[in-house]
Amino acid sequence: MNIFQIESRMNSFDRVYGGWLEQLRHLVDQLAAAPKPPTTADHHHQLHHLVSKFMDHYAEYYRTKAIAVDRDVLSILAAPWITALERSLHWIGGWRPTTVFHLVYTESSILFESHIIDILRGHRTGDLGDLSPSQFRGVSELQCDTVREENAITEELSEWQDGMSDLMAASSNLEGKIGKLGAIVQKADDLRLKTVRRVVELLTPQQAVEFLISASELQFGIRGWGLNLSNGPQ
Template sequence: MATTGTGTTNFTAFYNTWSDQLHQLLRQLCSAPKPPTTQDHIHHLNHLVNKLLSHYSEYYRVKAAAVERDVLDIFAAPWASSLEKSLHWIAGWRPTTVFHLVYTESSILFESHIVDILRGVRTGDLGDLSPSQFRRVSELQCETVKEENAITDELSEWQHSVSDLMGACTDVDQMIGRLARVVQKADDLRLKTLKRMADLLTPQQAVEFFIAAAELQFGIREWGKNQDRQRDFYPSG
């Protein structure tokens, strides 16, 4: 893993290294046997899922330290494209995106396997979620929406109190500390949502979910970087 440094420049370097490592993990996920045909295959998929979760945990561990140092730089996110920043919710991705991704992937795969499913053939992938899984995913979604809204409200309260910065007795450090705690809560919810979703899925489904999540992340990043390069090449005005 990349090491932690001081300042946003070092976090940007960490992010780039972390992203390269995610690319490598994505290749491992894509080459894994699906569906798993032996117990060893299942163990291998579980191992890959745990590696992914550890990788995300490391990201949020290092980011938490960077937030403590300078939360405003983390909000500025110099490592992200303009498109990525436009999609950010409190310095990162919105936790409920997880559910949109699962439902979309499930729907696409279900339609592609509809003939087999009607014949009673189980595919075991995200298009083959059981009624129990759908219920638990829905319950988790409701919980996540509630927590997400609470954090959004907390950020709104912080933003409404910004006018207090003009007061002679305002403790600016205290206000910045409050903002850092909001970001930490958002990051905690992001990581918790990933872990709980992985727990609800089978190893095969979890691998498919993380492949879709990584491909979405990389797709948005590349599209955003291309747009930024075009704007730099063809400046407006």
């Protein structure tokens, strides 16, 4: 592959990511405008539809990324379409799956404290600050499972990196090694998507909307900080 082919592929995914991110902003606006708390069956249906639409958008991103990883995993890991700050926070080509749980617990604590008087009076708010014991248990169990899978993938990457010393050997199969790296990145992406899906399944539609908005705002915020750093004094 020559430099022009590499640049073409990088620019292609750059455009894909830019369009995906723009559509994500539109979806977040729709989530923010949805009725909360839902008071009618139509409201519940609307929230469920928006959450499904949002998750389909996430799944489409990872389907497209999987094709790009298969073609050129090194360019995907380099990720020139995002900021240096975003790359510094990456774990194997994307956000660390366990970040999801920190976000859920943080948002739940903030909302719980803001509604604590109502909650003590027995009023249910229905938001992330009103997670039930079974929901907390489900999130905790999922967190433990995710930590184990995350650690296993990290170990697999570590073994791949240790094995790269074999490149000095004349018989080294570089293409095969790069292919294995792509498989590791794919495992990481599969875990990212699976984690979000399983968290959303544990939440009510209202709570899922709040969670997805918070996750997106975090992503937009980090990107914004990264852009400001890039455009700041040199």
